[in-house]
Amino acid sequence: MELNGAQFREQWAGRVAFITGAATGIGLGVAQAFADAGMKLALSYRNEDDRAKAAAWFAEKGHEAPLWLKLDVTDRARFAAVADEVEAHFGAVHVLVNNAGVSVFGPTDEASYDDYDWIMGVNFGGVVNGIVSFLPKIKAADGRRHVTNVSSMAAFLPGPQAGIYTASKFAVRGLTESLRYNLAPHGIGCSLCCPALTRTNAWTSAMKRPDGFGESGFPDVPPEALEQFGTAFEEGMDPYEVGAKILRGMTQQDGLILTHPEHGPDFEEAHEKIMAALPVEEAPAGRLHIEELRRKAMRDAEAGLVIRLDDLT
Template sequence: MTQADRFRGRTALITGGVSGIGFGIARAFALAGIDLVLTWRNAAHRETTAQWFADQGLPVPRFERLDVTDRARWADLAASLGPVHILVNNAGISVFGPTDCATHDDYDWIMGVNFGGVANALVAMLPGMKALTGPRHVINVASMAAFCAGPQAGIYTASKFAVRGLTESLRYNLIPYDIGVSLLCPGLTQSNAWDSALKRPEQFAGSGFPAVDAAELAQFGTAFDLGMDALEVGRKTLRGMIANHPLILTHPDHREDFEAIAAELLAALPDEAIPAGRAHIEALRRDANRAALAGSRIGISDLT
């Protein structure tokens, strides 16, 4: 079996798998012989997705309706789906507005979907994945907002920073189980992600953001038309998973940002001696991380 065939015949659960990046990943996976379970909330998107698979002569995925914030529904899926070897936490919302005006409803909605949805999936699905053998992988989809902050996306950015930190830590935890973990951070991609603000649930109606201007939002959506094709993002995601890359970056667009971030971080470090005690603790932390990457299970006692 070649490296590229490792996941052939395995089952992938992709949240939000019937549109945008999720649909791009679903298509790339299906073309590589991976069986699919796709979650959905929009019936029209589900039908379009089913038709694509039929037109391609590919097995039609199993479709499961899911609100990723619904923990009871997650528990039902974990009990009924059977073996899931690949978990792709893709579902999310893109909602923008000035952070200084945000209310609890804004925080609860955006963080609840973008971070809480990932957490719910991990709690529900990891026990079953850990009990399996053979190739398995978790892909948490963040965004370049996991690195690049801006004035109109504070809570969205916070949610993606949170997914980034969670994923980087989770990788250490799952290595002993031979489960790969990747953080996917795509840039601008052709999708309908821009219209999330039009779908705000009633229970989170108390927003502090300015009222949604549909025409202004549609104009913002034209930027997404210039994005990378979602299938290309999916193919790069597949390659990253096969190679077990901890970080999958699909766009070359952000080198300038990364260089500026790196320079700012290094410039902010005080130029002074490090006390021996602190240096020892940091050395232990680095040693523990290296040991974790080699397959060891690390406890708090390893850090002092």
């Protein structure tokens, strides 16, 4: 998918975006699509070689060099410092894309505390840290602004080898869908993106386990088995296409951005199971009234009204 950057420049040119995990994979694809739309970029990275390779793309395209910031998204103090650096460099921050994550799998019934702390700390905690660090600065800016949290199709589709990973992505989904209602009164858009198989090196996450999370309950996976698993990613979508679809979804103010078309059967099956699980019986009038108030509050919040507790009763 080639992005016609010109169609987005009117709304996004000159906007300042901060993207986590932007030296490779989906994060880099998002950064490239944003650059083609004329946005100014601040990008976080972990590996110097990855940063150098990514920087070369922007130079070859003639784009303004991004502001590169080394960041472990679980480091709250560093995240706060990065937010200040971005604001000091550009003067304002308009867009936040929480993308950084780890793809680590194993049987959930054998997981250790360290497995939970590492995966949840990066995949959910990193999003929380981005929101807490950057939202005050985005609220203080004006014009077109947006927050996009990159989750995964795992936010909808659990699997036997992805329990903690799935939990982290479900958590990002729930947080983002609620945050959208809070940001609407400030004129800030908010999107949840749930990509599926993408041509990245995400499968190598298990090889990069930090020393502080050494006690894994997952059985060891031979390198050759992990490499075989990695071959599936070669069939994945190009990261730039994911980035272009994210930019299009942001422009359209889509709350949910789904990038891969192949999951229709999964959603149909999930819908059928949910509807079949509902009891076939009358609900009392009082409960029906409360649920109608909830639905009205959601519509009002999306329209930009501030919702308080007394609006729900």
